[in-house]
Amino acid sequence: MVDYKTVLIPDETELEIKKSRFINLVFHIETEAEAETILAEIRKKHYKATHVCWAYVLNTNPRRQKASDDGEPSGTAGKPMLEVIDHRELKDVLVVVIRYFGGIKLGSGGLIRAYGGGASDVLNHCTVIKKQFSDQLQVVVSYASYGGLSNGLLERDVIPVNEDFGENVTLSFQIPVAETKEFLAWVEDKTNGTAQIIRGEQAFVDVVEA
Template sequence: MEDYKTVLISDETEIEIKKSRFINMVFHIENEEAVEATLTQIRKKHYKATHVCWAYVLNTNPKRQKSSDDGEPPGTAGKPILDIINHRELKDVLVVVVRYFGGIKLGGGGLIRAYGGGAGDVINHCSIIKKQYSDQLRIVIHYPAYGSLSNGLLEKGIMPASEDFGEEVTLGFHIAVAETKEFLARVEDQTNGNVQVIMGEPAYVDVPEIVI
């Protein structure tokens, strides 16, 4: 399982090019059924639109992707949207660009710039997260070791996802699978081996992305 980037929530922007309105939308989706349901809602809402063009990429192995020009000249709408999604290395993402024709033709190059630009605009506007495939760990230690372990991990920018102060201290961590071995070695060193490690099932964890 590999880490990947996706959008956090749906978002929408709008641009106007030579009197045509381009309404740009992005959605987090995880299967084709969600794609179809979302497109059905958009077509119902924008039933007067000239074109509803779209592309999606799913986090599958191999990844599944598809696009539609919805009546625009072949390769001028769906592919530019798809190219932007892949350029940003996003998965589990659907981008839709709805066009209301304004009476002035844009030509092939103009359409490519408009649809690709619309996809880029809405992606730039939305929140991006990294889905990090992580080991779910619980670290159980005695109270005297808490300060030393916390400070040692904090120096490396590692903070617990949860803390429980009972008879002993239980700290929860989401650690990238590739980094688990190094993390556990550090914990052993900071606690002189006086630690209990409880391993849970690996899972994807949301990590905010500042730069995409």
């Protein structure tokens, strides 16, 4: 499994270009069915819109992507939106640009700039996260070992997701898979081989991009 970038929560922006209103939306999705459900709701809400154009990319192997011009000239809406998503290397993302026509035609070049610009605008505004494929680890240590290990973790800037103080101290971590081997070797050295390691299932962890 490979780390990838996506959006955290839905977001919305709006642009006016030559009297046309462009409402730009972004959603995190994980299946085509989710995309279709969201699009159906948008079409119902914006039933008076002139066009509801969209593009999405899924984190599948092989990658699954789709786009729609929804009546705009071919290649002037869905494709530029898809190119914006690709340029930002985002996956599991649906971008929708809704147009309310204002009476002035934009031409093919103007439409490409408007729909690509709408996608860029909402992606600039939203929160992007990294889906980091990680090992779920528990490190069980004695109280005698805890102090030195805790200080070492501060120096490494590694923060446990949970600390449980019982008969022993159990520290829970989400460590990127590529870093697990080195991290466990460090824990073993720091605790003189006394730490007990419990491995959980590997999973994607959300990391907010700076």
